[in-house]
Amino acid sequence: MLLNLQYTKDLSFEVPGAPEIFTTLREQPRIDLALDVQARPLQQGGNVYEVALQIRADAQASGPDGQSQTAFIAELVYCGIFTLNVEQNLVEPLLLVECPRLLFPFARNILADVTRDGGFPPVLLSPIDFVALWQSRRGPEAGQQPVNA
Template structure:
């Protein structure tokens, strides 16, 4: 009789934790938009332990897409000349509840900050594309994300941060 082995990483559930989409300059923006806007993407990974005595974590992929265009030369709709005009802002927090089993302590952080967001990313990418397309704009298609690089740069920033004396 063989024992069933529990996988080291289990995705229990995934869900949209928060979703916001706004077009602050509607309806005027639709009349002046002649080309795809410039989109700035910010991405962050947040982790929190669900219960202190268990290896169950909520991992959240927080994404913000902010699209802008140069303001028109003549200010017909309240935009300041020379200042970028916001086309849309999309904020998405997409989360998963993960159980870690038998993962060595020194591997827990990279699993939570690299592997877990890698599993969530395709779903968050689709939601962001759908919501921007449904908002009347070209869909925002997130390119591949180097979660290893993101994790390593976060580690370097934490290592470089000065420690205050008590």
């Protein structure tokens, strides 16, 4: 496995309630995280793949009236281009476990920086168990269908 290139494919940060949110925020917002991993071949029948680590952070805070309001929304798609020279049965676990494991520290830093630069405490993601994520995606049909990677 060779990591050829890594890059930010998409980055979005919005504070829908600005500037009022900064004057009414009394506590650290509650952050809901969503994470997904996608992989696709870059050439038909080849061994070069794009792996995308997709992260979305939705921060909710209590407003002055006690109602929940959106503090910020951050979305990041961080990608890597990987060359795999392995047996076919190893392609899926490499693409959906090992490749995102290599990309994760960089995506984590970008998310922390953008939330901090946006005026909020940095979002520091805990380590992700990509093996468990991969296994949960495979579900009951595990072993029957290869992922279109």
